[in-house]
Amino acid sequence: MNTAATWLRGPAATRTRFGEPLKYKGGLYRIAADTYAWMVPNGSWGETNLGLIDCRGTSVMIDTGWDLRCTREMLSACADITVRAPIEQVINTHADGDHCWGNQLFKGHPILATHACIHQMHHLQPRALNALYHGSSILRHLPVAGINQFGHYMHEMLRPYDFRGITMTDPTEGFSVQKTMNVKGVDIVITEVGPGHTDGDAVVYLPSRRVAYAGDILFVGVTPVMWSGPIDRLVAGLTFLKQLDVALIVPGHGPLATAAHVQDVLDYWHFVHEAIHARFKQGMPPARAAREVIFSPAFLRAPWARWDSPERLVTSAHTLYRHWGAPASSLPGQLAQMNLLRQQAMLAFDLPRATPLVMHQA
Secondary structure: OOOOOEEEEOOOOOEOOOOOEOOOOOEEEEEEOOEEEEEOOOOOOOOOOEEEEEOOOOEEEEOOOOOHHHHHHHHHHOHHHHHHOOEEEEEOOOOOHHHOOOHHHHOOOOEEEEHHHHHHOOOOOHHHHHHHHHHHHHHOOOOOOOHHHHHHHHHHHHOOOOOOOOOOOOOOEEEOOEEEEEEOOEEEEEEEOOOOOOOOOEEEEEOOOOEEEEEEEEEOOEOOOOOOOOHHHHHHHHHHHHHOOOOEEEEEEOOOEOHHHHHHHHHHHHHHHHHHHHHHHOOOOHHHHHHHHHOOHHHHHOHHHHOEOHHHHHHHHHHHHHHOOOOOOOOOHHHHHHHHHHHHHHHHHOOOOOOOHHHOOO
8 A cells, every 4th residue: 555645444354355365454544634545455346445535624525335334334434534524525436336325324415426427327226236146146056158157256246245225325416527616625626537437437636635536447456347438538537547646546446546557557458459459350259359368478468467357358348349339239238237247257267366266266
């Protein structure tokens, strides 16, 4: 973890939610004066970083957790701050559940997000993930067409979370392009950089404190994923982030970052774009293209070969193909999504050293 940050408190755990050794210490960090990050190692599914900004007696929270327990854990660690500076505003950086399903704990407070984020926020419901978690325990015993691998993959990656009791709580205010809030003299600049990772990605920037909260356009030490695209917008968002005058960046997942980490992710996307496009021109299906790239000597020599969850390239390859004009899946929405994750699971099982290990080990 970056030495410019100060660890304040956090869980005594020596392992991640998925049983992996900690790559960095989790918990609450002070990353600038009155500016905080809740860091969850090692940044895999739902191991989501959150933020808190104390604006001279009023706090602004950046994102909420995937379930109520996760969000409450962060709030408990911040209690001494929020007693003197109550949370009066929430900002959602994008519509993925691990960044907004804790919103209900702030019902009645202003919640801000991009219009595109708000429009996308109901693309997946907590009850659907709860059903998938329980149903996957049956699927893992069906050794046909990778269904058992899909069942294992989903069951283990959802196991740490409890999606019961969550009420979807939408943002109360939307914006497009950019919005600057001045909270008791503290400027908070929220810039829309999506579509990229999702339709409505936003970066939260504090010029006076030289800190940015990147949401999921930035993963550190964890393979990024592009659900929405196009890739040029995602690259533009990362370039914008890299050019900000900041000392520290809080990624959506992974340890605290600097501009050098942003460049690492840009390098990944440039490599992926070129490598997948070469296979697209050969008429290769996207899942096979992702598999070939991951097993290629060039990929295996690169630093991202050691990042968590390399199998996510399957999703990003499908997104790239879609923007290049490939036919859409013949399956309806949710079934197409499940099939995509089935392909990811099958690849994960062929990567025995890929972490988190639980995704492909009994």
